[in-house]
Amino acid sequence: MKRLANNSAFTLVEILIVTAIIAIMASIAIPNILRARLNARVSRVASNLKTFATGFQMYAVDHGALPPDSHLVLPPGMDVYIDPEDWAKDAMGGQFNWEGPTWGEGGPYDYAGISLFGTTATVEELTILDVAFDDGDLTSGFFKQTPNGRYTFILEE
16 A cells, blocks of 8 residues: 655645634724725815815905805806816715805805715715814714705805
8 A cells, every 4th residue: 555645735624724814804904994995085075175165265365255156066267276177076976066155145055165965975974074174063063964955064154
């Protein structure tokens, strides 16, 4: 009877142990990766909102007033202050919308702000975004849900 030379194959137990270790490592890493992606999206939208707010304030300084309301499109003359490509889509699955003030004109807004129109963000994501601006309460502060149901970064009330 002839014996086989040293067989260097893995046993089933060794393969199962390695698979279990990889599964444990993945169960630790995947939630952290998902959280990092969420934080990156929220940070990008917060940064865009702050940049856009600066652009609208610069427009107001140059023109003596904020631009009129414009649904989903960048208000005329704002392309000098804000890149239209940045305005076109937010990282949370919706579009940016300028809700220009209509004080005393019978219009729908008693504030001026940049809203997230048609966003697919969850309340958790929006609350994290609110923390970037104020208190994490979506009913008050600079970032809140307005009467029209949109989540809006308020520039003036």
